[in-house]
Amino acid sequence: MAAPVARRADFLMALAYATDLATGHSRDFALRSCVLAMRIADVARLDEQTRRNVYHQALLRYIGCNADTHLLAAAFGDEIALRRDLQRIDIGNKPELAEVLVRAITRTFADAPPAEIARAVERGMAEAMQVSVPILSGHCEVAQRIAERIGLSDEIRENLGQLYERWDGKGLPRGLLGNAVKLPVRLVTLAQDAIALMEAHGFETMKEMIARRAGGAYEPELADLFLKHAEQLFEGLDGPVDRETILALEPIPHAEFDETACEEAYLALADMIDMRMPHTFGHSRAVAALAGAAGARMGLPVSDIRAARWAAYTHDIGELAIPVSTWMRAGTLTERETDAARLHPYHGERALAALGGEGKAVAALVLRHHERLDGSGYHRYAKAQDLSPAARILAAAETFQTAREARPYRAALSDAAAAAKLRSAARDGKFCPDAVEAVLACAGQPARRETAERLAGLTPREIEVLRLIAAGHTAKEAARLLDIAPKTADNHIQNLYSKIGVTTRAAAALYALERGLVQQQISAA
Ligand SMILES: [Fe+2]
Ligand SMILES: [Fe+2]
Numbered sequence: 001m002a003a004p005v006a007r008r009a010d011f012l013m014a015l016a017y018a019t020d021l022a023t024g025h026s027r028d029f030a031l032r033s034c035v036l037a038m039r040i041a042d043v044a045r046l047d048e049q050t051r052r053n054v055y056h057q058a059l060l061r062y063i064g065c066n067a068d069t070h071l072l073a074a075a076f077g078d079e080i081a082l083r084r085d086l087q088r089i090d091i092g093n094k095p096e097l098a099e100v101l102v103r104a105i106t107r108t109f110a111d112a113p114p115a116e117i118a119r120a121v122e123r124g125m126a127e128a129m130q131v132s133v134p135i136l137s138g139h140c141e142v143a144q145r146i147a148e149r150i151g152l153s154d155e156i157r158e159n160l161g162q163l164y165e166r167w168d169g170k171g172l173p174r175g176l177l178g179n180a181v182k183l184p185v186r187l188v189t190l191a192q193d194a195i196a197l198m199e200a201h202g203f204e205t206m207k208e209m210i211a212r213r214a215g216g217a218y219e220p221e222l223a224d225l226f227l228k229h230a231e232q233l234f235e236g237l238d239g240p241v242d243r244e245t246i247l248a249l250e251p252i253p254h255a256e257f258d259e260t261a262c263e264e265a266y267l268a269l270a271d272m273i274d275m276r277m278p279h280t281f282g283h284s285r286a287v288a289a290l291a292g293a294a295g296a297r298m299g300l301p302v303s304d305i306r307a308a309r310w311a312a313y314t315h316d317i318g319e320l321a322i323p324v325s326t327w328m329r330a331g332t333l334t335e336r337e338t339d340a341a342r343l344h345p346y347h348g349e350r351a352l353a354a355l356g357g358e359g360k361a362v363a364a365l366v367l368r369h370h371e372r373l374d375g376s377g378y379h380r381y382a383k384a385q386d387l388s389p390a391a392r393i394l395a396a397a398e399t400f401q402t403a404r405e406a407r408p409y410r411a412a413l414s415d416a417a418a419a420a421k422l423r424s425a426a427r428d429g430k431f432c433p434d435a436v437e438a439v440l441a442c443a444g445q446p447a448r449r450e451t452a453e454r455l456a457g458l459t460p461r462e463i464e465v466l467r468l469i470a471a472g473h474t475a476k477e478a479a480r481l482l483d484i485a486p487k488t489a490d491n492h493i494q495n496l497y498s499k500i501g502v503t504t505r506a507a508a509a510l511y512a513l514e515r516g517l518v519q520q521q522i523s524a525a
Helices: 008-022 029-043 048-060 069-076 079-086 094-108 114-149 154-160 183-201 203-213 220-228 243-249 259-274 283-297 302-314 317-321 324-328 335-342 344-352 359-367 389-403 415-427 433-442 460-470 475-482 486-500 505-514
Strands: none
Touching (some): 008 048, 008 243, 008 259, 008 317, 008 344, 029 048, 029 220, 048 114, 048 154, 048 183, 069 079, 069 094, 069 324, 079 094, 094 114, 114 154, 114 259, 183 220, 203 220, 259 302, 283 302, 283 389, 283 433, 302 344, 302 389, 317 344, 359 389, 475 486, 486 505
16 A cells, blocks of 8 residues: 555545634634544543544545535525524524525515515525525535545534434434434534534533523434533533644544555545535636646656645635625626635645645645746735645646636636647736746647757756755755765756755755746745
8 A cells, every 4th residue: 555645534634624714613613623522422421433434424524515505595695604603502592594685685685675674584484494404404415425535434423414414303304303303413403503512602602502402403412411411511611623633633544645545535525615506616627737737747756746746625614714795796806705705725725735645736836826937816815936736736736727617707718728828928927938838839829939958958857856955955965865876966057056056055046946846835924
């Protein structure tokens, strides 16, 4: 078996971060719920197998919730605000549920005349049950499919299929009753509600509400046990949760991913991100195909091509923080919405920060995917020297692909028109002309001019050597790091010096710096 390159739990955390954004939960909500649920599991002395199921249910409960988001948005407007409101009520309580739905519809039609609002409320309430059962069933099935793709067990998948079921049979879509709802499901629902209620109402009121709902939403014995130990269970749970805590909580054996499994996990993330509305379906896969092919065409090292592809799969993960209803409104964004939208690369980098090893390079690319060479991009206004060849390729591939897809507020451009637009932006100094030509060639567009297909004709190995010596490593060290003979490293250095037209390490370092081959830590603002 190939060597492990990542803990599976790291991907679970990235998924958890993404679903927290999409569902309007607070920062680290799923992670905190995982800690709380595992503590409850300890107090209840649950066996190892059940603890494993609880761990995954807490982190992944909402991974299917992106399916059909456009339908939810069409019926109720800002679906993230709606989801936030729903977390705080007892969904089995019809008047409470009706109040939240009416509030959501009223918010959407805030500027309309009263008669129109009344009509919208009437229509929305009539549709509520009609749309909710298929939507919630879709969430369950999508969650199960994503879980399958990242190699989770049948039991974990079965639990994910019950995420909206309740003890009293008033859950959806199947209305399972009592013990027919699996124990990990019952436990995690209680833990997540407790956190959401505490955030909304404080610790004491949360306890009262949990006690009131015992026998309804929650199994009475489980609610009693929780209430008896509530202080101890919540200790230190009010701040962020770090990666090590979640890694340490994973029941043994710890699952690890080799490169193939990582590729599939990144792909699963891509599909999960893109399924929020029909307009973005397949977007990340298409960007990845273009970026990967263009990287190979430009002769980048294999690790750079892989990072570009994985970054392309996940580049818009931060867009989950923006309600789909905002995109679907088909008008211009308000200033506040624009600010929120421009922060999606930041959220993306944060979501992927947990991924150790190569995840860092992927996160660095995601952070930069809307940056432009002349500093006119967002959100950091990075410039050329901060944009590696892989970052330049990703930006060009993303822009080209987006232009040829339709959005609610504009039609799709033809491939030729999208290519012309990208070339014009490259002439304006925003995109790297070599990266643009490589992407367009890979998209089957006829070449417009002779372009250097490789960076000064450097081979992938020479780029790796250049990067190391520019970072201050000696030829000997570079040889050791790349596992090649010192003599071979020397040859590479002589060859690359002549290709880029320099004779000193300092000038080679400057060349590398100017082309984004050496980068500062992404955490440095
Ligand atoms: Fe995108
Ligand atoms: Fe984006």
